Amino acid sequence: MPTDEPGPPHGTDGVRVECPRCPTPVAEVGDGHWSCPDHGIVVPLWRPMSSSYEQFAAHLQRVGPFPTFLPWPLGPGWSVSDFAAVVSDGDATRATMACVAGTSQLDGPVDVMVISEEPGTGFGARVAGLTTPDEAELLDPGHEVGDGPPPVRVRVDQYPVGLWPVSVSTSPGEWDRSVLAGEAGGRWLWLVLRPASAILLLRDDWILRDISATGPQLVALPFGGPAPAW
């Protein structure tokens, strides 16, 4: 509903704003620009405090036609536990992330995070906890992606997409996860699975569905559960 009151756009209640490349809070510096102490002017990351249908609807409105991918269908007991977007008001979206959480017999609690991003955004690398051996930041997956036939394939909507493992062994702050990356629709597609052994859940018939086109079925999606740290 339109109002005359000035205020933040797109329903930003319960959403925090961060740098897409690091956890540092950003400051609004006018004209809808946000500045990170380390990275200067950045396209901001919008991250809801908790996962809910209302927040997800606001997320989809925020990102417009940019895809937000979820493994589909969700298994029994699984829920959408987290999501985020990198976008400036009025500009094209740079990246989205959505996470589903559940349990598997072998792994116990599992998080599956799916990131779609434009090259050079650096958000997927942040979520994956990646840095280079000299601790420089990575903006994109490394040379491993596209090297040889993909060991894993998933389907993004109807299309097979190859994914390659991304090495996490050189990254500090070791936490237990597997990272895969590939390319879908001209954008990087990242999968971050925790614990690392959850990679064994991946099969060729895994479907990642763009939820932005789902519509009323969204109401039936379970939201909530423990959000992953990243």
Ligand SMILES: [Zn+2]
């Ligand atoms: Zn930053």
